[in-house]
Amino acid sequence: xxxxxxxxxxxxxxxxxxxxxxxxxxxxxxxxxxxxxxxxxxxxxxxxxxxxxxxxxxxxxxxxxxxxxxxxxxxxxxxxxxxxxxxxxxxxxxxxxxxxxxxxxxxxxxxxxxxxxxxxxxxxxxxxxxxxxxxxxxxxxxxxxxxxxxxxxxxxxxxxxxxxxxxxxxxxxxxxxxxxxxxxxxxxxxxxxxxxxxxxxxxxxxxxxxxxxxxxxxxxxxxxxxxxxxxxxxxxxxxxxxxxxxxxxxxxxxxxxxxxxxxxxxxxxxxxxxxxxxxxxxxxxxxxxxxxxxxxxxxxxxxxxxxxxxxxxxxxxxxxxxxxxxxxxxxxxxxxxxxxxxxxxxxxxxxxxxxxxxxxxxxxxxxxxxxxxxxxxxxxx
Numbered sequence: 337x338x339x340x341x342x343x344x345x346x347x348x349x350x351x352x353x354x355x356x357x358x359x360x361x362x363x364x365x366x367x368x369x370x371x372x373x374x375x376x377x378x379x380x381x382x383x384x385x386x387x388x389x390x391x392x393x394x395x396x397x398x399x400x401x402x403x404x405x406x407x408x409x410x411x412x413x414x415x416x417x418x419x420x421x422x423x424x425x426x427x428x429x430x431x432x433x434x435x436x437x438x439x440x441x442x443x444x445x446x447x448x449x450x451x452x453x454x455x456x457x458x459x460x461x462x463x464x465x466x467x468x469x470x471x472x473x474x475x476x477x478x479x480x481x482x483x484x485x486x487x488x489x490x491x492x493x494x495x496x497x498x499x500x501x502x503x504x505x506x507x508x509x510x511x512x513x514x515x516x517x518x519x520x521x522x523x524x525x526x527x528x529x530x531x532x533x534x535x536x537x538x539x540x541x542x543x544x545x546x547x548x549x550x551x552x553x554x555x556x557x558x559x560x561x562x563x564x565x566x567x568x569x570x571x572x573x574x575x576x577x578x579x580x581x582x583x584x585x586x587x588x589x590x591x592x593x594x595x596x597x598x599x600x601x602x603x604x605x606x607x608x609x610x611x612x613x614x615x616x617x618x619x620x621x622x623x624x625x626x627x628x629x630x631x632x633x634x635x636x637x638x639x640x641x642x643x644x645x646x647x648x649x650x651x652x653x654x655x656x657x658x659x660x661x662x663x664x665x666x667x668x669x670x671x672x673x674x675x676x677x678x679x680x681x682x683x684x685x686x687x688x689x690x691x692x693x694x695x696x697x698x699x700x701x702x703x704x705x706x707x708x709x710x711x712x713x714x715x716x717x
Contacts, residue, residue, distance in 0.1 A: 367469035374462045381459055382615065384452045388583060391445040398438035405431040529565035536561065586613055586621045587648065590628055594646070601636055604643045611650025620717050623691055624648070624657060630684045630691075631659040631711045639663025639709060657713040665703045688713075 409427050536558045543551035581589045587609050594605045628646060635641050641663030649656040685701065688711070692699040695715050703709040 363469055363472050367466065367473060370462060370466045370469055374459065374466050377455060377459050377462060381452065381455045384448060384455060385582065386614075388445065388448045388452060389585075391441060391448055392583065395438065395441050395445055398434060398441055402431070402434045402438055405434055526565060526569050529561070529568065532561065533558070533565070581621050581625060582618065586616065586624055589625060590646070590648070593625070593629065594632075597632055597636075603636070603641060605632070605646065606643070607646045607648075609648040609650070613648075613650045616655075616717065620655065620695070620715060623695060623715060624655060624713075627657055627688055627691060627711075627713050628659065630688050634684050634711075635659075635661045635663060635709070639665070641708065653716060655713075655715045655717060657715070658710070660708060660710040662708045665705050665707045665709050667705060668701060668703050 405427065409431055412424055412427055536554065540551055540554045540558060543554060591607060594607050597603070598605055632644065632646075635644050639661050641661035644659065644661040647656075647658040649658075689699050692713055692715065697716060698712075698714040700712040701709065702712070
């Protein structure tokens with residue numbers, strides 16, 4: 337009786353394994369097809385971005401030509417007596433043609449950007465399908481190893497799952513902290529601005545009936561208040577996701593950010609880059625941007641440095657980012673002690689380390705008191 341039951345159980349297990357193997361094969365076919373389509377769309381998206389950059393450069397060129405043509409036209413009108421009718425007609429015709437070319441190219445640029453936005457949505461959706469299919473295959477593999485008794489491999493996979501779960505918790509905490517930061521910025525900035533806007537508007541309405549001149553002055557102040565509010569809101573949006581990183585690339589975006597930092601702080605930042613950076617994923621570009629941002633925030637908050645250097649190198653299979661300063665520095669052994677004791681590290685270093693480790697990268701800090709600090713990141717791609 338016991339043998340019969342064991343045989344039945346064995347048959348059930350064998351049928352279950354066969355069914356799972358078949359399902360795994362079908363899921364792998366779905367994954368392969370989705371992966372191929374994802375790569376195709378990704379290439380199409382990259383080609384589209386190149387066209388957008390080319391169109392932007394062409395628009396900029398037409399704008400410069402138009403400005404020059406308008407200047408020539410103004411000079412011709414000033415020297416009307418010295419210009420022939422043919423000269424004036426040629427300049428007018430050239431200006432009209434440039435304006436037409438500029439309008440056409442701007443419309444083309446808008447259409448390309450709309451196409452890119454639509455394609456990005458499709459790429460993102462397809463990436464989710466690829467990831468889900470990959471997760472399903474991994475889960476089925478875990479089930480297969482459990483049924484076939486490969487407990488050693490299963491143990492390693494459970495360890496990976498726990499590690500991923502811990503990492504997921506850290507990511508959620510980081511997201512929550514980012515939400516709190518954005519909420520604080522909106523509360524202290526745009527929310528206060530909107531409250532002041534309501535008060536100012538009510539005040540202007542009252543003045544319209546009693547003192548029209550003063551009402552006009554207050555409206556001018558109100559216009560400036562709105563302009564500042566819009567600028568502040570754009571700053572918050574840019575901090576969340578710099579839009580130029582997709583259209584211009586990582587290097588021009590970093591240069592803009594560094595210029596902004598130098599304008600707002602008493603520090604000189606020297607930036608250099610080498611290598612080709614045209615074929616980088618959005619995740620890699622955003623990670624490099626955030627690491628640079630966090631390293632500079634660290635320098636501004638803690639180092640009292642007067643000068644910082646940033647070197648970005650695009651190698652054959654990895655990216656190296658080096659950020660250094662001439663500031664006060666600190667005892668690096670304190671960080672190692674905190675790490676071994678399981679304490680939270682400060683100065684935003686935990687965030688930099690976790691961002692790097694998420695991409696299987698390398699993160700090294702070198703620092704001594706009174707000798708500055710050096711952050712080194714290496715990200716494979």
